[in-house]
Amino acid sequence: MRLCLTLLLLALVLCCTSAQAIDPLPFKDRTEELRFQLLTKQLRCPLCQNESLADSQAGVAKDLRQKVFAMMQAGQSDEQIKTFLTDRYSNFVLYDPPLQGGTLLLWFGPLAALVAGGFALLLIVRRRARQTVVSSTTAPEEDW
Amino acid sequence: MGRLLPLFGFLALFALLGFGIWWNLDHETNEIPSPLIGRHAPEFTLPLLDNAQKSISEQSLRGQPYLLNVFASWCVACEEEHPVLTKYAPQLGVKLIGYNYKDQPDDAKRWLARFGNPYAITIADLPGSVAIDFGVYAAPESFLVDANGVIRYKRIGPFTAQIIEKELKPMIAKLSSGATP
Numbered sequence: 001m002r003l004c005l006t007l008l009l010l011a012l013v014l015c016c017t018s019a020q021a022i023d024p025l026p027f028k029d030r031t032e033e034l035r036f037q038l039l040t041k042q043l044r045c046p047l048c049q050n051e052s053l054a055d056s057q058a059g060v061a062k063d064l065r066q067k068v069f070a071m072m073q074a075g076q077s078d079e080q081i082k083t084f085l086t087d088r089y090s091n092f093v094l095y096d097p098p099l100q101g102g103t104l105l106l107w108f109g110p111l112a113a114l115v116a117g118g119f120a121l122l123l124i125v126r127r128r129a130r131q132t133v134v135s136s137t138t139a140p141e142e143d144w
Numbered sequence: 145m146g147r148l149l150p151l152f153g154f155l156a157l158f159a160l161l162g163f164g165i166w167w168n169l170d171h172e173t174n175e176i177p178s179p180l181i182g183r184h185a186p187e188f189t190l191p192l193l194d195n196a197q198k199s200i201s202e203q204s205l206r207g208q209p210y211l212l213n214v215f216a217s218w219c220v221a222c223e224e225e226h227p228v229l230t231k232y233a234p235q236l237g238v239k240l241i242g243y244n245y246k247d248q249p250d251d252a253k254r255w256l257a258r259f260g261n262p263y264a265i266t267i268a269d270l271p272g273s274v275a276i277d278f279g280v281y282a283a284p285e286s287f288l289v290d291a292n293g294v295i296r297y298k299r300i301g302p303f304t305a306q307i308i309e310k311e312l313k314p315m316i317a318k319l320s321s322g323a324t325p
Contacts (some may be wrong), residue, residue: 045280046281047282048178058281059246059272060272060280060281060282063271063272063273063275063276064276067273067276086179087179087281088180088276088277088278089176089179089279089281090176090177090178090179090181090279092176092177131177
């Protein structure tokens, strides 16, 4: 029974790994396949923007995967392929957009929010601390 | 004052969400700004939809401005856009060219027979490979190309009467006023 279950699990795992590639492409070896998967995971599908090129079922994503594959076959580097795509679809296709004027907010927005939040927290804590000192001498009229 | 702070916080959040709703009313949420605006339309040679033996190149279209409209029979939003385009096509003052995207020619012909054909010429890109050079990722999309072959405006999503009046017509007017890039 236990063996059965193990085998079943193993089969499932194997199934899943082999089903990773959505459309089978004739890779010449495993290294090329891994490079393709790594590259398409870093690229965003322009149509369904919360999916990577590797995962998306959209028609355009399929075409772009074919294009990326063809460019790899033609000996183009990852950088050349990315440039090809950004020339046509802008930086939106990159999950890791370059640091430039238009992406400053994207890069430093979270940090700015964190700093602002921390500052606000500090102010509130300080004020509360002062209030507790005062209210410990006079009875608090309301508690909320 | 301190007690009103949460109210202000709430109002700020409310304003932000309200702005989001207002913004999305006339912006496509998945719209990608095209890097091709202000650049030459990509080179292509594509067959005509109604005569696959004959083809048209980007070069041969130069000399007068045109509006390239990407459509397909499988595209639901195109059906919505089609009557608007058909109505406005004669009054735009630019040639309207159909770009049949990833579509079976027979389906496309049937679709045009059913909904009417406003296009001066229709080219067919069955594999969708030239469309990648145009940065097309959905249909409908439209490109306004000037007489020199430079892309001046792109619309992602269907044209509505309002967008034609507010965006497309002023862009076309700018083309004919002789503003060369």
